[in-house]
Amino acid sequence: MVKGNVKMKEVILVKEGEIFLKGLNKKNFETILVNNIKKSLKEVGPFKILKQQSTITIVPESEEFSLDLAVKKIAKVFGIASFERALVVEKDFEKIKAASKKYLKDELETKKSFKVFAKRSDKNFFLSSPSICAKLGEFLLDEFKNLHVELNNPDVVVNVEVRDTYAYIYGKAEKGAGGVPVNSAGEGMLLLSGGIDSPVAGWMMAKRGLRLKAIHFISPPYTGERALKKVEDLVLILKEWAGIVPFFIANTTKLQEEIKKNCPQDLLTIILRRCMIKIALGVIEREQEKGYKKSGALITGESLSQVASQTLGGISCTNFVSSVPILRPLIGMDKEEIVSIARKIGSYETSILPYEDCCSIFSPKHPKTNPKLFEIEKAEGNLNLKELIDSVVEETVLKIF
Numbered sequence: 001m002v003k004g005n006v007k008m009k010e011v012i013l014v015k016e017g018e019i020f021l022k023g024l025n026k027k028n029f030e031t032i033l034v035n036n037i038k039k040s041l042k043e044v045g046p047f048k049i050l051k052q053q054s055t056i057t058i059v060p061e062s063e064e065f066s067l068d069l070a071v072k073k074i075a076k077v078f079g080i081a082s083f084e085r086a087l088v089v090e091k092d093f094e095k096i097k098a099a100s101k102k103y104l105k106d107e108l109e110t111k112k113s114f115k116v117f118a119k120r121s122d123k124n125f126f127l128s129s130p131s132i133c134a135k136l137g138e139f140l141l142d143e144f145k146n147l148h149v150e151l152n153n154p155d156v157v158v159n160v161e162v163r164d165t166y167a168y169i170y171g172k173a174e175k176g177a178g179g180v181p182v183n184s185a186g187e188g189m190l191l192l193s194g195g196i197d198s199p200v201a202g203w204m205m206a207k208r209g210l211r212l213k214a215i216h217f218i219s220p221p222y223t224g225e226r227a228l229k230k231v232e233d234l235v236l237i238l239k240e241w242a243g244i245v246p247f248f249i250a251n252t253t254k255l256q257e258e259i260k261k262n263c264p265q266d267l268l269t270i271i272l273r274r275c276m277i278k279i280a281l282g283v284i285e286r287e288q289e290k291g292y293k294k295s296g297a298l299i300t301g302e303s304l305s306q307v308a309s310q311t312l313g314g315i316s317c318t319n320f321v322s323s324v325p326i327l328r329p330l331i332g333m334d335k336e337e338i339v340s341i342a343r344k345i346g347s348y349e350t351s352i353l354p355y356e357d358c359c360s361i362f363s364p365k366h367p368k369t370n371p372k373l374f375e376i377e378k379a380e381g382n383l384n385l386k387e388l389i390d391s392v393v394e395e396t397v398l399k400i401f
C-alpha cells in the first residue's frame with residue numbers, strides 16, 4: 001500500500017476466538033484454525049503466517065496479495081474473534097508517531113473524537129502502555145486540530161501493539177465470524193433442501209466446528225434441473241464458510257411413488273422423512289466403506305411447530321430410525337430469526353428462488369401432526385423398503401465443487 005510517497009507494509013492480525021479457552025486442546029484447535037486460514041486465502045496470493053500468543057499474523061509476500069480480498073475471506077473463517085489490517089512499524093517511538101499520523105490520516109482528519117489504545121507485550125520497550133497512550137495522544141491532538149480525546153465511544157481508536165519484533169498500528173478491528181474452527185468437532189451430513197432453513201442449519205453447525213457433507217433428494221421429472229442448480233449454488237455459498245462440502249444427490253422418485261401408492265396419505269411426509277434419514281445413513285456407511293471419515297451426525301433445518309412434520313411426535317418417529325444424533329440447530333428459532341441469519345450468510349436470495357422440492361410435490365393436504373410409531377411401521381410394512389432404500393443409496397451421486 002502506498003500512502004503519500006511512503007510505501008507501507010501491511011499485515012492482517014487475527015485474534016483467536018473461543019479456542020482461547022480450550023486448555024490442552026488449544027494447540028490442536030490453533031493448528032486447525034491456521035490450516036483453515038491458509039485454505040481460505042489460497043487464491044489470494046503468496047503469504048506467510050506467524051503465531052504469537054493468541055494472535056495470528058498474516059504477512060503478504062508479494063504485491064499480488066490483495067488485502068481487500070483477504071479480509072473478506074477472513075471474515076468467513078470460524079474460530080476468529082476479531083481481525084484487522086495493521087501497519088507494521090519499527091519499534092521506534094518517533095516512527096510509531098509518524099506512521100500513526102500517516103496510516104490513519106483519512107479517519108483522523110474527518111472525525112471528531114479519538115483515543116489511543118496501546119498494548120505492550122514486549123515489556124522491554126521503553127514506554128509503558130499508558131505512556132504510549134498519553135504521548136501518542138498528545139502528538140495526534142497537536143497534528144489534527146479537529147480532534148478531541150474521548151475515552152468512551154470515540155469515533156476513532158488508534159491501536160498500537162508493541163510486540164517482540166515490530167509494533168503494529170491499526171484503526172477499527174472487525175468482528176470475526178466467531179465459533180470454533182471447522183473440522184475441530186468432526187463431521188456432519190447436512191440434509192440440504194432448497195429452502196431457507198437447512199443452509200442456515202449447516203452454517204450453524206459448521207460454526208460449532210463440524211466439517212460438512214451435504215445430501216439432497218431429487219425426484220425427477222417432478223423436480224427439475226433448475227431446482228438442483230439452486231441447491232448446488234447453496235453448497236457453494238456454504239463452501240465460503242465451511243470449506244469444501246462434498247455434495248450427494250439422491251434420486252427418490254421411485255421410492256416416493258411407491259410410498260404414495262401404498263401408504264396412508266396423511267403419513268407420507270413422515271415416512272419420507274424417515275427414508276431420507278435412512279438414505280443419508282446408507283450413504284455415510286457407503287463412504288466409510290470406501291475409506292472416508294464417518295459423519296458422526298446428521299443435520300436438518302427443522303424447527304419445532306414450523307410445519308406439520310416438525311412436531312414432537314414427528315421428530316421422535318424420525319429419531320427412531322437414526323443410529324447417529326440428528327442435530328437440529330434451528331429447533332427453537334422463529335422463521336424471522338432464521339431469515340436474518342440466511343441474509344447475513346448470503347443464502348437467502350438463492351433460497352427464495354421458487355423451484356419445487358421433492359417433499360412438497362408429494363406432500364399430503366393434511367399430514368398427520370402427531371403420528372404414532374406403530375402406525376408408521378405398519379404402513380412401511382406395505383413397502384419393500386430396504387430394497388428401495390438400498391437402491392437409492394447405491395445410485396446416489398457425489399459431486400465436489
Ligand code: ATP
Pocket residue numbers: 190191192193194195196197198199215216217218276299300301302306307309357358359
Ligand atoms: P427447508 O427450508 O430447509 O427446506 P422446511 O422448513 O421447508 O426446511 P421441510 O420441507 O419440512 O422444512 O424439511 C425439513 C428438513 O428436511 C429440511 O430442513 C431439510 O433438512 C430436510 N429436507 C427437506 N427436503 C429435502 C430435500 N429435498 N433434500 C434434502 N433434505 C431435505
Ligand code: MG
Pocket residue numbers: 193194195357359
Ligand atoms: Mg423445505
